[in-house]
Amino acid sequence: MAEAGPDVKQQQPQQAQHRLSTAIEQTPQSGDRLPGVDELVMQRYRVTKVIGDGGYGTVLAVFDENTKKSYAIKTEKYSRSMLHIEVHVLRTARDRNCKHFAELIDQGSVRKEYVFVVMTLMGRDLHKLRNDQPHRHFSPATAVRVAIQTLEALQELHSCSWISRDVKPGNFVIGLAENQTTCYLIDFGLARRYISSSGTIYKSRGEVGWRGTARYGSLQAHMRRDLGRKDDIESWLYMSIELWKGALPWRHLVERTAIQAMKIECRTTKRYQMFADCPKQYTTMLTEIDTWGFEDEPKYELFYKTLSDIARNIGIDGQSRYIPYDWEDEHNAAGNNSQSDKAQQRIGGGSHEPVEEHEGR
Numbered sequence: 001m002a003e004a005g006p007d008v009k010q011q012q013p014q015q016a017q018h019r020l021s022t023a024i025e026q027t028p029q030s031g032d033r034l035p036g037v038d039e040l041v042m043q044r045y046r047v048t049k050v051i052g053d054g055g056y057g058t059v060l061a062v063f064d065e066n067t068k069k070s071y072a073i074k075t076e077k078y079s080r081s082m083l084h085i086e087v088h089v090l091r092t093a094r095d096r097n098c099k100h101f102a103e104l105i106d107q108g109s110v111r112k113e114y115v116f117v118v119m120t121l122m123g124r125d126l127h128k129l130r131n132d133q134p135h136r137h138f139s140p141a142t143a144v145r146v147a148i149q150t151l152e153a154l155q156e157l158h159s160c161s162w163i164s165r166d167v168k169p170g171n172f173v174i175g176l177a178e179n180q181t182t183c184y185l186i187d188f189g190l191a192r193r194y195i196s197s198s199g200t201i202y203k204s205r206g207e208v209g210w211r212g213t214a215r216y217g218s219l220q221a222h223m224r225r226d227l228g229r230k231d232d233i234e235s236w237l238y239m240s241i242e243l244w245k246g247a248l249p250w251r252h253l254v255e256r257t258a259i260q261a262m263k264i265e266c267r268t269t270k271r272y273q274m275f276a277d278c279p280k281q282y283t284t285m286l287t288e289i290d291t292w293g294f295e296d297e298p299k300y301e302l303f304y305k306t307l308s309d310i311a312r313n314i315g316i317d318g319q320s321r322y323i324p325y326d327w328e329d330e331h332n333a334a335g336n337n338s339q340s341d342k343a344q345q346r347i348g349g350g351s352h353e354p355v356e357e358h359e360g361r
């Protein structure tokens with residue numbers, strides 16, 4: 001962790017003093033590892049579910065026996081952890097009153113074994129929610145509002161001096177209960193500052209290697225070049241098109257070079273295929289993004305206007321009747337994959353699409 005030393009250090013918990021780090025500090029094991037579930041049960045937090053089990057770490061839903069509140073705990077092995085970035089981003093987002101981020105509750109590390117962050121427990125991610133839909137895409141009314149909210153989340157991240165470099169549906173989650181119509185940006189494992197503390201935008205470092213997830217990567221990412229705010233927005237557009245129509249033309253491709261070639265074709269000969277079944281404004285947004293340079297500030301306001309035009313065209317702007325999001329009225333339990341699993345079974349035990357994993361740590 002950037003601000004936690006090799007031993008456990010509490011970082012000014014925002015709520016009650018948590019005893020998790022004290023509890024796990026006493027564990028006798030040593031070496032780079034993830035904590036056992038029962039270690040987290042020891043004192044205050046009872047693990048209720050393993051939400052995510054990725055290559056670098058684990059996300060757990062826990063119940064705080066003292067406050068009777070649920071939280072998410074993300075843990076990563078010490079040596080490969082990027083959770084210090086997560087802490088920086090969440091702290092800055094909190095200071096700036098950003099609305100599309102989880103609240104940072106607690107964080108720390110245990111010797112050189114593992115690090116952890118305690119944060120707001122959220123609901124399912126947009127990838128799972130899309131897979132739950134009968135045709136694996138959102139209704140226009142949901143897709144356009146999700147596009148607006150996810151763009152707001154990225155604008156907020158950029159206003160905090162960070163870029164994501166891994167914009168994809170799996171990195172946006174919805175809230176629980178009364179927050180289930182708000183989208184939150186999670187996972188800052190590949191995030192990077194694009195601006196110095198004195199306000200100078202860093203120059204492109206040229207070729208730096210692959211960062212991100214192939215399906216949503218920008219053309220710059222495919223060229224293994226340094227990424228800026230525009231690349232987050234290009235990835236956002238690919239994601240928004242997929243959420244609207246259910247698929248991107250390169251969904252079955254695995255090889256990064258083949259995906260790159262298809263993304264280039266989709267700007268020329270296959271442009272019609274790319275933008276069929278989604279609003280014509282999406283093609284103009286891609287044209288606009290392609291004019292931006294590495295250091296340029298994205299034209300967020302122009303895109304909000306474009307998205308509100310789309311919303312008006314489909315009759316959800318200035319509406320007198322509230323249209324629910326596609327997932328509203330469903331049982332929205334945190335980490336509840338049952339709907340998603342059912343949808344996967346319905347289409348034959350899997351999505352038939354390559355699993356999307358990010359790279360570039």
Ligand SMILES: Nc1ncnc2c1ncn2[C@@H]1O[C@H](COP(=O)(O)OP(=O)(O)OP(=O)(O)O)[C@@H](O)[C@H]1O
Nearest residue numbers: 051052054057059072120121122123125170186187
């Ligand atoms: N605060 C949270 N509340 C509920 N679920 C969460 C929360 N944070 C993460 N998750 C879930 O855990 C999964 C993994 O989280 P995250 O993307 O942050 O970790 P990761 O190890 O970087 O995963 P990946 O390698 O798949 O990107 C997410 O898809 C999300 O469903």
